Amino acid sequence: MERKASIMAMEVAIMAVVVLGLVRASAGAVYKVGDASGWTIVGNVNYSTWASTKSFHLGDVIHFEYNKMFHNVMEVSKNDFKACAATSPIATYTTGNDSIVIKRGGHHFFICGVPGHCSIGQKVDIRVPKRTSSAAPSIAPAASAPSTSAAAGAGTGVASNPAPSPHGNSAAKAASSMGYGLAISMLAFAATSLSVL
Ligand SMILES: *[C@@H]1O[C@H](CO)[C@@H](O)[C@H](O)[C@H]1NC(C)=O
Ligand SMILES: *[C@@H]1O[C@H](CO)[C@@H](O)[C@H](O)[C@H]1NC(C)=O
Numbered sequence: 001m002e003r004k005a006s007i008m009a010m011e012v013a014i015m016a017v018v019v020l021g022l023v024r025a026s027a028g029a030v031y032k033v034g035d036a037s038g039w040t041i042v043g044n045v046n047y048s049t050w051a052s053t054k055s056f057h058l059g060d061v062i063h064f065e066y067n068k069m070f071h072n073v074m075e076v077s078k079n080d081f082k083a084c085a086a087t088s089p090i091a092t093y094t095t096g097n098d099s100i101v102i103k104r105g106g107h108h109f110f111i112c113g114v115p116g117h118c119s120i121g122q123k124v125d126i127r128v129p130k131r132t133s134s135a136a137p138s139i140a141p142a143a144s145a146p147s148t149s150a151a152a153g154a155g156t157g158v159a160s161n162p163a164p165s166p167h168g169n170s171a172a173k174a175a176s177s178m179g180y181g182l183a184i185s186m187l188a189f190a191a192t193s194l195s196v197l
Contacts, residue, residue: 028101
C-alpha cells in the first residue's frame with residue numbers, strides 16, 4: 001500500500017517534470033530583428049517585410065543587435081512611429097544587444113532615435129495578438145472535454161496526457177497553459193503524497 005503510493009507519487013512527479021518541460025519549450029521564441037543584418041541602415045533592410053514573416057506571441061523576445069555608436073532602439077507611440085519622432089520615447093535601449101520581452105498584446109513600435117535613421121527605414125512594428133492568459137476560455141467550446149478531464153485527472157492522480165495538439169499555435173498555447181496548471185496541480189499532489197509517506 002505504502003509502496004504503491006510512493007510509486008504513484010513518483011510517476012506523478014515525473015509526469016509533472018515532463019509537462020513543465022513541454023511548457024518551457026513552447027514559451028518565448030527569440031526573434032533577432034533583421035535576422036543576419038541586425039538593426040541597421042545599411043543594405044535597405046525592409047523591417048516591415050521582416051516583421052510580416054513572423055508570428056509574434058506574448059513572452060517572445062525581440063532582440064536588437066547593432067553598433068551602439070551609431071544606433072539605438074526606442075519604443076514609441078504609433079504617432080511617433082509614423083512621424084519618426086524620437087523626442088518622447090516610451091523606452092530607450094542603448095546597449096547594442098537589447099533583448100525585449102513582449103509582455104502585452106497589440107502593437108509595439110520601435111525606431112532608431114538617431115536623426116534620419118527612422119525616416120530611411122530603421123523602424124519596426126511588432127504586432128502581437130492579444131490573448132494567452134485568457135487563451136483557455138476562448139478555446140474551451142471546441143475542446144471542453146480535455147479541460148474538465150484534466151482537472152479531474154489532477155485531483156485523482158490519474159493524469160490524462162496534455163500534450164500540445166499539432167493544430168496551430170493557439171491550440172498549442174492553450175494546451176501549454178492548461179498543461180502548466182495541470183503540472184502545478186500534479187506537483188502539489190506529488191508533494192502531498194510524499195509528505196504522507
Ligand atoms: C517594405 O516592403 C513593403 C512590401 O512588403 C512595401 O510596401 C514598403 O513600402 C517597403 N518599405 C520600405 C521602407 O521600402
Ligand atoms: C548579446 O547578449 C547575449 C545574452 O543576452 C549573448 O549571449 C550574446 O553573445 C550577446 N551578443 C553580442 C554580439 O554581444
